[in-house]
Amino acid sequence: MGFADDHLIPLVDEGLGNSAYLVDLGDGRALAVDAARDLRTLRAAAERRGLTVAYAADTHLHADFLSGAVQLGHDHGATLLASAAGHRAFAHRGLADEDEVDLGGLTLRALATPGHTDEHLSFLLLDDGRELGVFTGGSLIVDSAARTDLLGADRTEELARAQYRSLQRLTRLPDATAVWPTHGAGSFCSAPPGSERTTTIGAQKQTNPLLAAPDEDAFTARLTGSLGSYPAYFDRLAEANRRGPAVLAATPLLPVLTPGQVGSLLADGGYVVDVRPAADYAAGHIHGSLSIPLRDQFATWLGWLLPDTAPIAFVTGDDQDLGEIVWQAYKIGYERLAGRLAGGMPGWLADGNPQTATPFVAADRAGDRPYLDVRQEAEFAAGHVPGATHIELGSLAARAAGAPGGAVVACRHGERAMTAASLLERAGHTDITVLDGGPDQYAAARGQQLVRGGETTHP
Structure with a gap:
């Protein structure tokens, strides 16, 4: 031909x-x-x-x-x-x-x-x-x-x-x-x-x-x-x-949920996933919600951190693509999508509900805190902060009790670290700070050299 x-x-x-x-x-x-x-x-x-x-x-x-x-x-x-x-x-x-x-x-x-x-x-x-x-x-x-x-x-x-x-x-x-x-x-x-x-x-x-x-x-x-x-x-x-996956007759939709419905879902064992950028989540979010920013890797972390058997409600920001949320979830078999919070966080607050904030700071403002690195093992081995505790994000929920208290949580840019902080908060940790950056910036701010190889500190 x-x-x-x-x-x-x-x-x-x-x-x-x-x-x-x-x-x-x-x-x-x-x-x-x-x-x-x-x-x-x-x-x-x-x-x-x-x-x-x-x-x-x-x-x-x-x-x-x-x-x-x-x-x-x-x-x-x-x-x-x-x-x-x-x-x-x-x-x-x-x-x-x-x-x-x-x-x-x-x-x-x-x-x-x-x-x-x-x-x-x-x-x-x-x-x-x-x-x-x-x-x-x-x-x-x-x-x-x-x-x-x-x-x-x-x-x-x-x-x-x-x-x-x-x-x-x-x-x-x-x-x-x-x-x-x-x-x-x-x-x-x-x-x-x-x-x-x-x-x-x-x-x-x-x-x-x-x-x-x-x-x-x-x-x-x-x-x-x-x-x-x-x-x-x-x-x-x-x-x-x-x-064989079920045949879909049309694009699945995300129904609008009232603040009361979202609160009830969370109280009944469901999950609230906040898909806004990490900085928006840091500024104010629903206590107990998980930060998984909507980006190319959204499906990976949704499927790694949440079961596919519980209902999920979403907190979205202005102009975020609702279809992208749905399709990233459906392509890995997550179909119990309850809907999205009406009005986003402004709607939540207008209904008289509280919010929680998480410090999201640059390397020169991170203070003298334990350093928790949640990147993958290969990333950690390629270069990490001296004395860092390492727990991969994917295993953090099961090992949250061993995470250092009052830590600065870090990855490479901040998205995974914010997800980690939300998991730790859900597990009862307080006084968590998230690094807006990665180990290079943190070490440079302290005049340190990154450690390479397998010198891993695990809790």
């Missing part, structure tokens, strides 16, 4: 660090690969080109987002393509190793590449037998390979060894073959930092440190040794994707 570069449209979710792909098949039809439940960007790209999604392929049972394949099947009549070994509970075409799908000029060949998951497939796109590129999902990714511990610690090494064999298979493709991974920088599925989200087989042979491992044992040690923590909701979504 004469495949051109612009026939492949990457659709990047910066917050989750993933890429979906839309392939223009040249006849008004398209193939979607690893589409998430939030289909807004994909739909817009398809509409611009006048495309109907005829095929929706998933490389694996995703743990970090709900698949949009079932919705595409409902809305477009798309044929759903996925591994037969995944035992999905909805209508799809189950594929085994080396099975091929005729896309009408192009061919999609399934390659069994277990490791990230048991049933993982990569999809090799062929044009008259010529290898154009391979959708590698969570197998070979830019300068790494996706994590192998999502099925439990007892399977991590076994799957890492399977990942080694899968990557060896993929590197036997021609060097010019494009590599189109799903997981990229920002993903908790082990992608390293960097701006590149696609690559080639030849480039990965030159730059991927895992491929430089001399043997399977060394590869396994390198991969498993690099695994950090991951959001709690990852443990739920693979099964939700196997069952």
Whole structure:
């Protein structure tokens, strides 16, 4: 068909660090690969080109987002393509190793590449037998390979060894073959930092440190040794994707809630999430609410810190995108969205309710307080304040009793630190200050040098 570069449209979710792909098949039809439940960007790209999604392929049972394949099947009549070994509970075409799908000029060949998951497939796109590129999902990714511990610690090494064999298979493709991974920088599925989200087989042979491992044992040690923590909701979504997400008839809405309704929800065990910027939350918020600013990473922290079984009400600011709140929640399976506070914090105060403030200060005004760093382990090891206590944000709620009293809480910019302060406040801590900045600014204000490496102080 004469495949051109612009026939492949990457659709990047910066917050989750993933890429979906839309392939223009040249006849008004398209193939979607690893589409998430939030289909807004994909739909817009398809509409611009006048495309109907005829095929929706998933490389694996995703743990970090709900698949949009079932919705595409409902809305477009798309044929759903996925591994037969995944035992999905909805209508799809189950594929085994080396099975091929005729896309009408192009061919999609399934390659069994277990490791990230048991049933993982990569999809090799062929044009008259010529290898154009391979959708590698969570197998070979830019300068790494996706994590192998999502099925439990007892399977991590076994799957890492399977990942080694899968990557060896993929590197036997021609060097010019494009590599189109799903997981990229920002993903908790082990992608390293960097701006590149696609690559080639030849480039990965030159730059991927895992491929430089001399043997399977060394590869396994390198991969498993690099695994950090991951959001709690990852443990739920693979099964939700196997069952198939519910089809949505329309964009879900956020009903308006009175201050009384929000107060009752909180008192009855629900959650109030304040999505305003950190500085706005600091200036005044509902006691017991959680600060999770609405930004690209909103879904990650919502899914890491809150259960999906309790109702959630939101406090929003002027001009914040309510649809963005809804879709970030729904794409990770959070559907018990009770609504939003009518009038925001001004409405809360006008109803005679109190508010709580949290000091949010620059480094030179932080005072002589214990320093609590809530960044990820790798960030902490790369450079931290001398004597800092380190508790990752994702584990802070369970370890709040061990957090130092009267601390200055810090991350890199302040958003995660404000979330941490709200968790600590909810757990009964008082006299918490949040650093508007990060360790570089704090150390510079005190004439200190950052400590690098694993000198971690844990409570």
